[in-house]
Amino acid sequence: MTKSGAEVAKLPLNEIVRGDCIDVMNALPEASVDLIFADPPYNLQLGGTLHRPDNSRVDAVDDDWDQFASFEAYDSFTKAWLAAARRILKPNGAIWVIGSYHNIFRVGAALQDEGFWILNDVVWRKTNPMPNFKGKRMTNAHETMIWAGRDRSAKPTFNYDALKALNEGTQMRSDWTLPICSGHERLKTEEGGKAHPTQKPQSLLHRVLVGSTNPGDVVLDPFFGTGTTGAVAKMLGRDFIGIERDEGYIKVAKKRLSMIRSYEKAALEVTTSKRAEPRVPFGQLVERGLLRPGETLVNPKGEVAKIRADGTLATKTLKGSIHQVGAALDGAPSCNGWTYWSFVRDGQRVVIDSLRQQIRSEMS
Amino acid sequence: MTKSGAEVAKLPLNEIVRGDCIDVMNALPEASVDLIFADPPYNLQLGGTLHRPDNSRVDAVDDDWDQFASFEAYDSFTKAWLAAARRILKPNGAIWVIGSYHNIFRVGAALQDEGFWILNDVVWRKTNPMPNFKGKRMTNAHETMIWAGRDRSAKPTFNYDALKALNEGTQMRSDWTLPICSGHERLKTEEGGKAHPTQKPQSLLHRVLVGSTNPGDVVLDPFFGTGTTGAVAKMLGRDFIGIERDEGYIKVAKKRLSMIRSYEKAALEVTTSKRAEPRVPFGQLVERGLLRPGETLVNPKGEVAKIRADGTLATKTLKGSIHQVGAALDGAPSCNGWTYWSFVRDGQRVVIDSLRQQIRSEMS
DNA sequence: TTGTACTATGAATCCGTCC
DNA sequence: CGGACGGATTCATAGTACA
Numbered sequence: 001m002t003k004s005g006a007e008v009a010k011l012p013l014n015e016i017v018r019g020d021c022i023d024v025m026n027a028l029p030e031a032s033v034d035l036i037f038a039d040p041p042y043n044l045q046l047g048g049t050l051h052r053p054d055n056s057r058v059d060a061v062d063d064d065w066d067q068f069a070s071f072e073a074y075d076s077f078t079k080a081w082l083a084a085a086r087r088i089l090k091p092n093g094a095i096w097v098i099g100s101y102h103n104i105f106r107v108g109a110a111l112q113d114e115g116f117w118i119l120n121d122v123v124w125r126k127t128n129p130m131p132n133f134k135g136k137r138m139t140n141a142h143e144t145m146i147w148a149g150r151d152r153s154a155k156p157t158f159n160y161d162a163l164k165a166l167n168e169g170t171q172m173r174s175d176w177t178l179p180i181c182s183g184h185e186r187l188k189t190e191e192g193g194k195a196h197p198t199q200k201p202q203s204l205l206h207r208v209l210v211g212s213t214n215p216g217d218v219v220l221d222p223f224f225g226t227g228t229t230g231a232v233a234k235m236l237g238r239d240f241i242g243i244e245r246d247e248g249y250i251k252v253a254k255k256r257l258s259m260i261r262s263y264e265k266a267a268l269e270v271t272t273s274k275r276a277e278p279r280v281p282f283g284q285l286v287e288r289g290l291l292r293p294g295e296t297l298v299n300p301k302g303e304v305a306k307i308r309a310d311g312t313l314a315t316k317t318l319k320g321s322i323h324q325v326g327a328a329l330d331g332a333p334s335c336n337g338w339t340y341w342s343f344v345r346d347g348q349r350v351v352i353d354s355l356r357q358q359i360r361s362e363m364s
Numbered sequence: 365m366t367k368s369g370a371e372v373a374k375l376p377l378n379e380i381v382r383g384d385c386i387d388v389m390n391a392l393p394e395a396s397v398d399l400i401f402a403d404p405p406y407n408l409q410l411g412g413t414l415h416r417p418d419n420s421r422v423d424a425v426d427d428d429w430d431q432f433a434s435f436e437a438y439d440s441f442t443k444a445w446l447a448a449a450r451r452i453l454k455p456n457g458a459i460w461v462i463g464s465y466h467n468i469f470r471v472g473a474a475l476q477d478e479g480f481w482i483l484n485d486v487v488w489r490k491t492n493p494m495p496n497f498k499g500k501r502m503t504n505a506h507e508t509m510i511w512a513g514r515d516r517s518a519k520p521t522f523n524y525d526a527l528k529a530l531n532e533g534t535q536m537r538s539d540w541t542l543p544i545c546s547g548h549e550r551l552k553t554e555e556g557g558k559a560h561p562t563q564k565p566q567s568l569l570h571r572v573l574v575g576s577t578n579p580g581d582v583v584l585d586p587f588f589g590t591g592t593t594g595a596v597a598k599m600l601g602r603d604f605i606g607i608e609r610d611e612g613y614i615k616v617a618k619k620r621l622s623m624i625r626s627y628e629k630a631a632l633e634v635t636t637s638k639r640a641e642p643r644v645p646f647g648q649l650v651e652r653g654l655l656r657p658g659e660t661l662v663n664p665k666g667e668v669a670k671i672r673a674d675g676t677l678a679t680k681t682l683k684g685s686i687h688q689v690g691a692a693l694d695g696a697p698s699c700n701g702w703t704y705w706s707f708v709r710d711g712q713r714v715v716i717d718s719l720r721q722q723i724r725s726e727m728s
Numbered sequence: 729t730t731g732t733a734c735t736a737t738g739a740a741t742c743c744g745t746c747c
Numbered sequence: 748c749g750g751a752c753g754g755a756t757t758c759a760t761a762g763t764a765c766a
Binding site for chain 1: 646
């Protein structure tokens with residue numbers, strides 16, 4: 001995982017590399033990237049030109065890069081770039097891939113076949129999708145993203161509490177309701193058309209990057225396009241690497257990135273989990289005299305245990321840590337002794353966790 | 365497409381056939397079924413027992429029928445039943461398959477490989493999914509359904525206007541918001557437990573069958589379970605064929621189906637679902653760039669707080685949601701942050717609730 | 729009868745660190 | 748690397764009990 005200075009120096013951080021993404025990724029040092037976000041070609045096989053009821057032409061995806069002769073051709077392309085992507089990921093790295101029903105099932109199966117481990121599939125619900133003009137299908141109102149770890153044993157970054165905060169205090173769900181990229185955010189050519197047919201909204205990338213990276217992480221996008229991944233990464237204080245074949249897209253992306261400024265550092269600090277707080281052994285409360293050996297603790301049912309000099313508890317029949325004795329009394333598989341036990345001061349029960357908080361605040 | 369009387373007579377209409385679905389389907393006449401709805405095993409790969417934070421145990425899906433040795437084993441099973449299913453479909457027949465990220469990508473790829481032609485993928489958004497108790501992933505709040513024609517040239521039934529009517533007059537989208545099957549609808553064993561671990565809600569099948577069959581059509585379900593497909597088909601005046609291996613499930617399904625007749629009309633009326641209220645998390649204003657991380661908000665007293673990337677606020681001493689920080693600053697038990705905080709534009713204070721209104725109007 | 733408080737439960741790939 | 752152990756972790760509904 002640790003790279004030599006020479007190797008790290010090779011990473012083209014915050015640059016766009018022109019070329020085929022498989023070749024470029026193969027030239028990068030292995031295990032050097034924290035996260036990959038990929039929006040690969042969709043393999044759309046559209047019959048002819050599509051018209052709206054008013055006969056205006058729908059500007060569909062018909063670019064060369066989106067054409068594949070067969071599922072087999074698409075599969076071998078997919079496996080090749082996924083294998084190249086996997087090599088450059090750090091051991092705890094992860095990947096996001098976005099697609100529609102035309103390609104996402106093949107991508108998902110290939111991810112699993114290549115050894116990635118799916119963590120969640122996330123549905124992007126579009127608030128304002130393009131309607132189905134012919135009335136022959138349902139409105140295609142969503143796209144699917146797959147979030148997967150490098151392998152089954154990887155422990156990718158997951159900022160659970162930050163996502164929970166983004167969702168106003170309730171756990172983030174696997175369906176995200178966000179508008180498509182339009183208006184001022186949508187990049188235009190000099191002629192006024194779309195600069196890229198499938199430009200993703202920044203809000204989508206914001207949620208992806210806040211949820212699965214930390215400031216300073218390296219985020220690579222092998223199908224950079226007009227650089228939404230790089231733009232949001234830069235705003236959020238992450239480093240990016242963009243790979244793109246098309247010089248026209250690169251030109252637009254470079255201009256876009258030059259105008260982005262990063263948010264201030266303090267704003268990038270995000271709600272953290274309790275697990276990250278320093279561990280306080282219960283025995284320390286005894287050592288520091290906040291609780292005395294021989295003193296009695298009470299559980300919610302009114303059962304009591306005595307504190308011993310080594311920071312363990314004892315009832316008539318049980319001995320062990322605050323967690324072990326609590327679990328045994330409740331017949332539960334586990335117990336958080338900190339919130340389970342109380343001591344008595346002035347006739348009032350006080351949860352022992354308040355003493356831990358006191359120690360933690362003194363530590364900081 | 366037209367079958368002889370002898371062959372049609374062989375169809376076990378409105379019956380449950382006990383046996384392996386591949387064998388049973390292979391014994392049916394070809395091109396005899398209008399629609400197949402399949403809820404195959406998901407191949408969940410669960411670890412040890414899971415407990416809720418209150419230490420109650422989660423009743424997991426650990427049945428034998430959901431166990432496969434490998435992806436390869438699952439794939440060959442999938443291809444075999446899909447091939448058998450395709451043979452018995454009429455030329456304009458279609459199939460629905462439901463799954464989760466554990467299996468749906470493999471199913472979707474297999475569908476395409478076997479010659480089916482995907483028409484839509486539909487996301488079932490659960491209003492009340494089981495949360496992620498350990499805080500390690502996002503809530504798995506949806507399942508995916510694939511709707512596919514027998515082949516590229518098939519013209520399956522699609523009742524566009526009926527679905528539009530079900531959706532309050534606007535075109536049906538590819539995401540359906542429906543509650544999981546619980547309460548009285550959930551079938552129980554005599555001991556009071558779940559009769560089947562994965563019973564689907566009738567509302568889901570109602571929408572599927574209204575949208576893609578006509579009265580009198582033949583609907584086959586190769587993984588019949590406790591017979592939701594048959595129950596809804598019967599209510600809607602479609603013929604069904606159920607295939608199921610487990611005698612216990614068959615027994616429950618038969619009893620269920622025998623009672624459908626008398627409740628037919630009432631049951632039809634309860635299948636409409638309510639739509640979820642649009643809740644707008646404050647974090648979405650940040651994700652969507654309406655407010656920037658690092659930007660300052662002001663309360664009525666002129667006190668300020670800075671916005672962070674995860675949609676929380678921070679003052680010199682406080683961190684939390686717009687509501688929490690507002691309440692703390694006022695020493696109040698609660699606070700509506702939406703009307704409490706303002707941002708500054710062109711020297712004018714603007715309440716952040718105006719941004720929420722803007723988002724709500726876009727959503728409706 | 730009505731309102732409130734409490735309990736039960738759902739297709740789940742659900743811990744991290746130190747010894 | 749296996750085992751021990753500290754201790755963190757949940758949302759929407761439906762049903763039930765009781766005032």
